[in-house]
Amino acid sequence: MTDTIRVVIADDHQLMLDGLRQGLDSLPDIQVVGTVVDGAELHAEVQAKGPDVLLVDVEMPKVTGLSAISRIDDLPPTLIVTMHAAEEYAATAREAGARGFLSKGLPLPQLAAAIRAVADGVDLFESDPRVLDAYSAPQLSSRAEAITGRERDVLRCLVQGISSTDDIADELYISQKTVKNHLASIYEKLGVNDRAQAVVEAMKLGLDRDWD
Amino acid sequence: MTDTIRVVIADDHQLMLDGLRQGLDSLPDIQVVGTVVDGAELHAEVQAKGPDVLLVDVEMPKVTGLSAISRIDDLPPTLIVTMHAAEEYAATAREAGARGFLSKGLPLPQLAAAIRAVADGVDLFESDPRVLDAYSAPQLSSRAEAITGRERDVLRCLVQGISSTDDIADELYISQKTVKNHLASIYEKLGVNDRAQAVVEAMKLGLDRDWD
DNA sequence: AACTTAATGGGTCTTTCGGCCCATTCAGAT
DNA sequence: ATCTGAATGGGCCGAAAGACCCATTAAGTT
Numbered sequence: 001m002t003d004t005i006r007v008v009i010a011d012d013h014q015l016m017l018d019g020l021r022q023g024l025d026s027l028p029d030i031q032v033v034g035t036v037v038d039g040a041e042l043h044a045e046v047q048a049k050g051p052d053v054l055l056v057d058v059e060m061p062k063v064t065g066l067s068a069i070s071r072i073d074d075l076p077p078t079l080i081v082t083m084h085a086a087e088e089y090a091a092t093a094r095e096a097g098a099r100g101f102l103s104k105g106l107p108l109p110q111l112a113a114a115i116r117a118v119a120d121g122v123d124l125f126e127s128d129p130r131v132l133d134a135y136s137a138p139q140l141s142s143r144a145e146a147i148t149g150r151e152r153d154v155l156r157c158l159v160q161g162i163s164s165t166d167d168i169a170d171e172l173y174i175s176q177k178t179v180k181n182h183l184a185s186i187y188e189k190l191g192v193n194d195r196a197q198a199v200v201e202a203m204k205l206g207l208d209r210d211w212d
Numbered sequence: 213m214t215d216t217i218r219v220v221i222a223d224d225h226q227l228m229l230d231g232l233r234q235g236l237d238s239l240p241d242i243q244v245v246g247t248v249v250d251g252a253e254l255h256a257e258v259q260a261k262g263p264d265v266l267l268v269d270v271e272m273p274k275v276t277g278l279s280a281i282s283r284i285d286d287l288p289p290t291l292i293v294t295m296h297a298a299e300e301y302a303a304t305a306r307e308a309g310a311r312g313f314l315s316k317g318l319p320l321p322q323l324a325a326a327i328r329a330v331a332d333g334v335d336l337f338e339s340d341p342r343v344l345d346a347y348s349a350p351q352l353s354s355r356a357e358a359i360t361g362r363e364r365d366v367l368r369c370l371v372q373g374i375s376s377t378d379d380i381a382d383e384l385y386i387s388q389k390t391v392k393n394h395l396a397s398i399y400e401k402l403g404v405n406d407r408a409q410a411v412v413e414a415m416k417l418g419l420d421r422d423w424d
Numbered sequence: 425a426a427c428t429t430a431a432t433g434g435g436t437c438t439t440t441c442g443g444c445c446c447a448t449t450c451a452g453a454t
Numbered sequence: 455a456t457c458t459g460a461a462t463g464g465g466c467c468g469a470a471a472g473a474c475c476c477a478t479t480a481a482g483t484t
């Protein structure tokens with residue numbers, strides 16, 4: 001249902017950009033559509049990509065994160081991240097139009113939760129921190145939500161390399177026929193028509209993991 | 213052939229840790245086996261995990277990266293990373309036993325190259341920067357190396373969801389028979405016996421991407 | 425009480441897949 | 455000049471997979 005959240009990141013450290021891109025892209029509901037290393041390029045990137053959420057580092061050479069976002073007319077929901085736990089910028093960040101203020105000391109799942117929250121219209125400055133709990137689990141797409149528990153078990157077998165009907169049946173203690181039935185349902189729900197494609201889709205949708 | 217390089221990372225920013233872990237783990241030849249947020253824990257982690265390479269941030273609260281590594285007896289090849297391009301620490305880093313000194317402004321592929329280089333015994337302080345070029349491509353495992361170009365094409369079709377013999381044949385402009393031949397070779401080389409397992413292995417070994 | 429859905433199972437039929445035999449061509453290495 | 459390996463192709467056959475019908479049970483919902 002929920003479309004994937006398109007994110008643009010601004011940070012002067014390329015390593016941080018690459019790392020965040022990998023981390024966020026690995027989640028089924030978040031997609032990094034652009035990165036910039038300088039506040040000066042942010043404006044153009046936002047216009048070009050039209051992201052749902054902006055992730056901006058305060059500390060940047062030339063144009064700081066805060067002044068960069070304050071000069072964007074149609075600012076998408078924006079999160080400010082900072083190296084230091086410093087609250088000093090928080091007030092200014094809020095004035096500049098940001099929706100939240102985070103430390104880089106947070107683990108990635110919490111960042112992801114914050115992204116989902118602001119994408120949903122939440123203003124983290126005004127909210128109880130506990131609202132994040134509601135956004136901690138990745139939102140699966142409608143296709144993925146339709147997959148039942150037992151079907152997930154079958155998919156997990158597949159991505160573990162247990163691919164033959166017999167082996168899956170042994171693994172799950174059910175008959176070969178039931179395995180085939182589950183697979184047929186999976187094919188229909190994912191819009192595929194064999195095991196190889198099911199594996200690809202399952203990984204793309206993140207159905208292979210039990211949620212962190 | 214080359215075993216995967218086991219890496220431990222020390223950085224006080226959890227986000228950076230999570231990001232790097234994702235980024236490096238996505239490479240077929242590098243595996244992050246441990247992370248610490250504080251220099252104080254580094255010693256214990258290194259003893260517990262016995263990594264091939266250490267990746268340490270200089271700036272850390274309590275115990276700095278440099279003092280942390282200098283008190284490790286059997287120091288593995290170590291790279292120091294820093295936020296600032298500052299050369300000030302470089303000399304001290306070298307004395308503390310580090311093999312290289314990098315800025316966080318580098319893109320991830322270059323970090324990966326540096327990791328492979330030091331894992332191979334190279335001392336980046338003493339070497340021409342061009343040595344990194346030799347380590348820029350991920351080292352594929354022996355199984356993966358055996359895969360020929362055309363077989364890779366077939367694998368790429370599979371991970372794109374083109375899984376039936378007919379579709380692959382159309383995609384690659386060859387006969388169905390040739391597709392089956394290539395698949396048979398792939399199965400043998402990867403030690404699998406159907407397309408679904410081949411997809412899983414291809415993704416695990418990183419054979420699905422064209423190298424960055 | 426009636427309804428839905430998940431999970432389990434059966435049967436049948438056609439298509440596809442994978443294993444095993446083979447040949448030809450061409451490029452590069454010895 | 456020979457040899458090897460990659461890439462292309464053929465045929466054959468048994469086993470597996472996928473598509474299509476179906477039923478039963480148990481757990482929730484309304």
